[in-house]
Amino acid sequence: MTHRYNQPLGGNSMPRTGGPATMMRLPSADTAAGLDACFVGIPMDIGTSNRPGTRLGPRQIRDESRMIRPYNIATGVSPFDHMQVADIGDVPINLFDLKKSVEIIADFYRDILDHSAIPLTLGGDHTLTWPILRAMKEKFGPVALVHVDAHSDTNDEMFGEKEAHGCPFRRAWEEDCLLNDKVFQIGLRGTGYGASDFDWGRRQGWTCIQAEDCWHKSLSPLMAEIRDKIGQSPVYLSFDIDSLDPGFAPGTGTVEVGGLTTLQGLEIIRGISGLNLVGADLVEVSPPYDPTGNTAVIAANYLYEMLCAAIRR
Numbered sequence: 001m002t003h004r005y006n007q008p009l010g011g012n013s014m015p016r017t018g019g020p021a022t023m024m025r026l027p028s029a030d031t032a033a034g035l036d037a038c039f040v041g042i043p044m045d046i047g048t049s050n051r052p053g054t055r056l057g058p059r060q061i062r063d064e065s066r067m068i069r070p071y072n073i074a075t076g077v078s079p080f081d082h083m084q085v086a087d088i089g090d091v092p093i094n095l096f097d098l099k100k101s102v103e104i105i106a107d108f109y110r111d112i113l114d115h116s117a118i119p120l121t122l123g124g125d126h127t128l129t130w131p132i133l134r135a136m137k138e139k140f141g142p143v144a145l146v147h148v149d150a151h152s153d154t155n156d157e158m159f160g161e162k163e164a165h166g167c168p169f170r171r172a173w174e175e176d177c178l179l180n181d182k183v184f185q186i187g188l189r190g191t192g193y194g195a196s197d198f199d200w201g202r203r204q205g206w207t208c209i210q211a212e213d214c215w216h217k218s219l220s221p222l223m224a225e226i227r228d229k230i231g232q233s234p235v236y237l238s239f240d241i242d243s244l245d246p247g248f249a250p251g252t253g254t255v256e257v258g259g260l261t262t263l264q265g266l267e268i269i270r271g272i273s274g275l276n277l278v279g280a281d282l283v284e285v286s287p288p289y290d291p292t293g294n295t296a297v298i299a300a301n302y303l304y305e306m307l308c309a310a311i312r313r
């Protein structure tokens with residue numbers, strides 16, 4: 001049987017533990033030419049401030065994606081019947097120069113967007129979202145943002161540097177990459193330096209939802225409100241795996257207690273479907289702290305859900 005669209009290699013054609021080491025065992029491609037969406041890795045941890053290891057994240061996410069089947073039973077979506085999707089490999093960053101790496105990432109995403117493909121990024125530390133948003137702005141103008149994270153990542157600088165995994169959304173704000181009335185941060189929590197730590201974004205017009213306001217409830221009503229506010233604006237989704245409770249996802253660098261559940265993460269990602277999603281990332285998976293592989297399994301499934309959410313209705 002031939003398909004118009006590429007399909008992941010099935011589990012009855014080759015054992016799940018073998019076959020191509022791509023995301024979901026999809027075909028690989030050199031560029032995004034001809035693709036509707038692409039998976040791309042950024043093997044980077046040189047922007048990390050605490051536990052390192054996210055340079056190993058993309059490979060581990062790909063490995064743990066091997067069990068994901070093509071049909072989404074919960075949502076009824078079959079993304080590979082509607083979209084041409086491939087794994088276009090990794091961004092060749094410079095592990096000894098973060099500033100150069102930021103430029104390399106921006107150039108790489110300009111090329112993806114020139115092909116009108118939706119990039120779904122396997123991270124990598126959160127620094128990488130800043131150059132992606134810069135490329136997004138050049139293509140679409142300022143975008144709406146759904147940012148799921150324990151941390152606001154709006155530091156002006158870290159150790160005097162403007163590029164770091166705690167700064168990407170401050171940089172994006174500075175360069176007018178964001179529609180400030182359509183920025184939503186979800187899951188913020190943890191200890192801080194003062195009572196107003198999460199207020200910087202609020203002063204810019206952002207909606208900053210702390211984890212405690214998410215406890216013990218479904219996030220689907222919140223996502224309905226967010227969909228209404230975003231409307232038809234282009235929207236980018238940035239999902240830091242440390243937004244989840246460390247009981248679910250311990251394999252990350254900057255762990256905070258009292259986080260979101262895996263169910264709430266699914267509600268958020270499924271809640272963006274139907275919007276004009278222009279790109280998404282899943283960042284901060286650190287395999288050395290993920291001995292069971294479960295953090296990477298969750299990340300891989302969330303990236304698949306992002307692909308399902310990207311289908312144009």
Ligand code: MN
Nearest residue numbers: 126149153240
């Ligand atoms: Mn982050």
Ligand code: MN
Nearest residue numbers: 150151240242
């Ligand atoms: Mn974080």
